[in-house]
Amino acid sequence: MNLNLIKLQIVELLHKHKKITTVAAVLGLKQPTVTYHLKNLEQQLGEKLFEPRMDKMILTESGRAFLHYAVKINALATEAERVVKEFSQAGRSTISVGASYVPATYILPKILGRFGELHPETTVSLSVKPSPVIKEMLVNQELDLGILSTESFYLPSLHCQSLCEDELVLVFAPAHEFAGQAGLTAQQISAAKFILHSSQSSTSRITSKWFEDCGCEPHAPLLLDSLEAIKQSLMGGRYVSFVSRLAVAEEVSSGKLIMRSIPEYHYQRRIYYSYNRDRHLSPPIGFLIELMQAACR
Template identity: 75%
Template sequence: MNLNLIKLEIVELLNKHKKITTVADKLGLKQPTVTYHLKNLEQQLGEKLFESRMDKMILTESGKAFLHYATKINALAAEAERVVKEFSQAGRGTLKIGASYVPATYILPKILGLFGEQHPGITISLSVKPSPVIKEMLASHEIDLGILSTESFYLPDLHTQALCEDELVLVFAPSHEFATFSNLNPAMIASASFILHDKASSTRQLTDKWFEREGNEPRTYILLDSLEAIKQSLMSGKYVSFISRLAVEDEVARGRLLMRTIPDYNFQRHIYYSYNRDRHYSPLIGLFIDQIRTLRI
């Protein structure tokens, strides 16, 4: 069976854009050529991959199963091409990095600045996603390197190394009633009005674990998916939140927010770098990891 890359690319693009005309434009092909490749692939597989609904091409159940592998193969093919070019274009290339919010906002800017000065020919592509998504992107070869804040984890396909601890602390405004207490017990904290992070974030997951272990849950809360929005909302003096120490050090130093150690908190969370073991350890990955290791966080 000849499953050439153009057919796999058509499947991925058609799922994204839903129209054969758009796929043809993206690939620089004529519409009948795209249709021919798609029909030929379906004949080879003996399964219908797409069906037409309301002038859109929609994946069938067989198509959804096939798309999973087509996406992986396309990513590997693109990765292979980039890796080979790295050797023929010394000092040039593209490095795809995925990072969760804390390292992307409070660690990577300094590193990216230094790296750009030392390697001006290298282009960095940065995707900011929750840690679970970064792990999935690494496993599917969508990115070369992940920088993520999470609890310790093990995935057989990923090489992972801790860079520094990423401790959670209780944060509130100087005008909050907690500011007058030097020690806060779990019952006091559980009774406060909380700002909670998005459910997909590792901070929210650890917050939920703390409440579950204490046999409580937040009594009143609001949900925000932006750490900067959370910090601004805390300054009103009405709410508290669990936040990465790295993310609030500046506001605490300027007296705009206060932080306290969370009682009965014994979870371990770190900033890690990670890459897929099956991906060739290219010179670009090595250069960037060296840059991370030399920077004091």
Template identity: 75%
Template sequence: MNLNLIKLQIVELLNKHKKITAVADELGLKQPTVTYHLKNLEQQLGGKLFESRMDKMILTESGRAFLHYAVKINALAAEAERVVKEFSNAGRGTLKIGASYVPATYILPRILSQFGEQHSGVTISLSVKPSPMIKEMLVSHEIDLGILSTESFYLPNLHNQALCEDELVLVFAPSHEFAVLSELSPLVIASANFILHEKESSTRQMTDKWFEQCTLQPKAPILLDSLEAIKQSLLSGKHVSFISKLAVEDEVARGILMMRTIPDYNFHRHIFYSYNRDRHYSPLIGLFIDLLRTIRL
């Protein structure tokens, strides 16, 4: 069976765009050519991969199963091409990095700047996603390196190494009633109006664990998917939140926010770097990791 790359690219792009015309435009092919390759692939596999619904092409159950492998193969093929180009273009290349929000915002900017000065011929692409998604991107070979804030984890194909601790702290404004209290118990904290992070974030997952451990529920929670929006909302003095200590050190130093240790907090989260052991460990990955290790976080 001839599963050439163009057919696999069509499957991945059609799932993304949902229209054959858009796939044809991106690949520089004519629409009938795309349709031919798709039908030929379905004939080879002996099953439908897509079905038409409301003028959109939607994956079938078997199509979703096939897409999982198509994405991996496409990523590996792109990586193989890139690796060969790296060897023929010394000091040049592309490095794909995925990072969760805290390291992407509060750690990576200075590192990316320094790396760019040292290796001006290298192009870096950065995808900012929640930690669980960064792990998925590493497993599926979509990125070279992940920088993520999470509890310790194990996945068979991933190598990961802790860079520094990423402690969660209770954060509120100096005008909040908590500012004058010398001691904050879990029950007192749970009585405050809470701002919660998005469900996919590791901060939200650890916040939920703390409430569950203390057999408490957050009061009148507000859900926000932006850490900067959460910090701005805290300035009013009406809410509290659990936030990465790294993310609020500047505001605390300036006196516009306060932070306290979370009582009965028995979890440990770190900033990790991680890469797929099955992916080519290029010189660029090694150079970036070396820089990560030398900078005090």
């Protein structure tokens, strides 16, 4: 069976764009050519991969199963081409890094600056996304390296190693009523006006677990998806929130915010680096990992 790459690319792109005309434009092919390749692939497999609905092409159950492997093969082919090309570009290379917000903002800037000084021939492309998105991108081989703030996880295709702890703390302003109280209880905290994080973040998941384990509900919650917006709102003195200790270190040091340990906190969140075991681990990537390990010691 001849499953050439163009057929696999068509499957992935048609799932993304839902229209054969769009896929043809992306690939620089004529629409009948795309249709021919798709029908030929379906004949080879003996299964329908797509079915028309209204004016869109939608994956069948068989198509969904096939897409899983098409994405992996397409990513491997792209990676193989990229790695080979680097050998003909006088040592120049690009590293694609994905990071969740805390490591991207409070750990990586100095490390990437140092890396740029030592490896000026290597370009680093950084994508800042929630941890679940970074994991998915790593699995799909869309990234060389991921740095995530999350609870421990295991995915068979990923190598994962801890860099440092990323503890959550209770944070509020000096003007908040909690500033003059010692030994805060879970009941007191849950009764305060609370800022919740974006539902995609690991902070949100741990916060939800804490409220659930304490048998409480957040009071008058405010939902924000920006950590900087959360910190600015906390400085107003009305709200409290659970925030990464790393993220508020500067504000606590300058007296703009106060942090306290969270009572009945039984969770462990760490910063990990991770990469796909099937992806080529070039020397610059290895050196970037060594810089991160040294910085986090």
